[in-house]
Amino acid sequence: MAKKQSSQIQKARGVKIKIVGLGGGGSSIVTEMSQRLPGVSFVAADTDLINLQRIKNNHLALFSFGSEVTCGLGTGMNPGLGQKVARSAWEEFRNLSHNVDLLILVACLGGGVGSGVLPIFAQAAQEEGVLSIGVFTLPFAFEGQQRQRLAQRALRDSSPYLDARMVLSNEKIFQVAGDQTSFSAALSLINQNLVENLNALLEIIRQPSLINIDFSDLRAILHGHDQLAFLNSAMAEGEQRLDEILNRIHCYDFYASEPLPPDKLLLHIAGGADLKMAEVNTISQEIKKPNPAAQIIFGVDRRNNFKNRIKVTLLSISGLKEKPTQTKSSPQDKDSENKKERSKKTKSKKVVKSDVQKKPPQKNKKTVASEKKAKKVKRLNALDVKELKQKSEFQKTSQEKIWEIPAFLRRKS
Numbered sequence: 001m002a003k004k005q006s007s008q009i010q011k012a013r014g015v016k017i018k019i020v021g022l023g024g025g026g027s028s029i030v031t032e033m034s035q036r037l038p039g040v041s042f043v044a045a046d047t048d049l050i051n052l053q054r055i056k057n058n059h060l061a062l063f064s065f066g067s068e069v070t071c072g073l074g075t076g077m078n079p080g081l082g083q084k085v086a087r088s089a090w091e092e093f094r095n096l097s098h099n100v101d102l103l104i105l106v107a108c109l110g111g112g113v114g115s116g117v118l119p120i121f122a123q124a125a126q127e128e129g130v131l132s133i134g135v136f137t138l139p140f141a142f143e144g145q146q147r148q149r150l151a152q153r154a155l156r157d158s159s160p161y162l163d164a165r166m167v168l169s170n171e172k173i174f175q176v177a178g179d180q181t182s183f184s185a186a187l188s189l190i191n192q193n194l195v196e197n198l199n200a201l202l203e204i205i206r207q208p209s210l211i212n213i214d215f216s217d218l219r220a221i222l223h224g225h226d227q228l229a230f231l232n233s234a235m236a237e238g239e240q241r242l243d244e245i246l247n248r249i250h251c252y253d254f255y256a257s258e259p260l261p262p263d264k265l266l267l268h269i270a271g272g273a274d275l276k277m278a279e280v281n282t283i284s285q286e287i288k289k290p291n292p293a294a295q296i297i298f299g300v301d302r303r304n305n306f307k308n309r310i311k312v313t314l315l316s317i318s319g320l321k322e323k324p325t326q327t328k329s330s331p332q333d334k335d336s337e338n339k340k341e342r343s344k345k346t347k348s349k350k351v352v353k354s355d356v357q358k359k360p361p362q363k364n365k366k367t368v369a370s371e372k373k374a375k376k377v378k379r380l381n382a383l384d385v386k387e388l389k390q391k392s393e394f395q396k397t398s399q400e401k402i403w404e405i406p407a408f409l410r411r412k413s
């Protein structure tokens with residue numbers, strides 16, 4: 001019995017996490033992560049054999065594909081080619097996702113491999129049933145609009161297959177790095193930020209806490225479809241530690257957009273023996289302010305080496321309003337004709353969707369029941385008719401007013 005339990009504990013602790021970097025930028029980020037994140041499998045995937053040779057290290061598995069088509073080079077900013085070679089590597093992508101508990105796909109969007117391969121890999125992972133999140137960067141503004149468009153298309157095409165995605169923007173580096181910072185050091189700032197935050201997240205699901213958070217909690221928060229994720233951790237010490245934490249926990253320095261009001265939150269607070277109830281309370285209250293109705297999974301840990309210090313880790317998940325149409329067809333069926341057809345359908349579906357939103361909402365059950373009741377009365381006098389009409393007018397206008405309020409405020413009330 002004791003033996004069985006200890007093997008179950010081992011299994012529970014040994015959650016399999018795989019981080020796969022796609023293309024030149026994705027594999028550079030994963031290379032940096034692989035040297036600093038223990039207990040995770042790392043893979044760099046590219047058609048560019050020279051790039052793979054450059055980043056080779058002991059913590060990283062290299063996966064080359066499509067090199068017979070690209071002659072061992074990149075695609076030259078051609079996502080169509082990226083998709084084509086990805087489709088022929090479909091089974092390998094499925095194998096890479098096999099027996100994995102959490103798959104993190106990292107890509108710098110705007111190029112041909114990262115942007116082209118991403119939707120195909122994400123779909124293969126979904127077929128394998130793995131919990132998957134995407135970590136993406138958008139190109140610098142100086143790289144031009146075409147790269148931005150490729151990046152946006154890759155986001156849109158991959159979103160139906162990923163549980164959630166974090167979207168960072170290279171452009172934000174300018175707000176953080178000084179003018180004299182070297183280019184490589186500036187790029188590395190994003191990578192370091194990701195490493196620190198992912199490390200904090202993995203630490204809380206691996207280390208048992210006073211109020212524990214484990215992988216099933218993380219899965220509950222991440223599981224979904226087309227969600228935006230914001231991950232941050234902040235540590236502060238000394239007398240001003242609480243103020244500092246409150247100031248920094250909502251600073252998502254490199255993210256492409258401000259966080260949306262969260263639907264789900266995973267919050268972990270670690271402190272020393274001097275961590276106070278009031279501090280835990282203030283931090284938690286502050287964090288749920290943008291949406292008090294959000295689902296919160298909460299953990300607390302006491303760490304012996306945290307004298308006078310607090311560390312807060314926050315994963316915030318927001319569902320997106322406009323959900324792209326989900327296409328379940330096999331990637332082998334996807335030729336460019338189908339794609340054009342699909343994008344036409346998506347456009348027309350979007351129109352239909354927004355039309356539907358403008359329509360007055362469906363009558364609620366009570367209204368329908370009272371109208372049914374009214375119908376049963378065979379003969380209505382003039383007064384009955386007037387009263388019924390007023391009632392339905394009132395319900396209609398009050399419902400319409402509700403739909404004029406933004407969704408997140410609606411949820412609050």
Ligand SMILES: Nc1nc2c(ncn2[C@@H]2O[C@H](COP(=O)(O)OP(=O)(O)OP(=O)(O)O)[C@@H](O)[C@H]2O)c(=O)[nH]1
Pocket residue numbers: 022023024025026028029074075076077078108109110111112113114115137138139140143147170187190
């Ligand atoms: N943050 C960050 N962004 C990068 C890095 N390398 C490239 N990028 C960005 O990623 C975008 C895509 O470049 P790559 O990742 O090299 O392209 P690719 O996916 O290999 O595709 P190819 O066009 O076939 O080479 C660029 O426009 C840059 O904005 C990096 O190391 N860090």
Ligand SMILES: [Mg+2]
Pocket residue numbers: 023024025048051074075111113
């Ligand atoms: Mg490349």
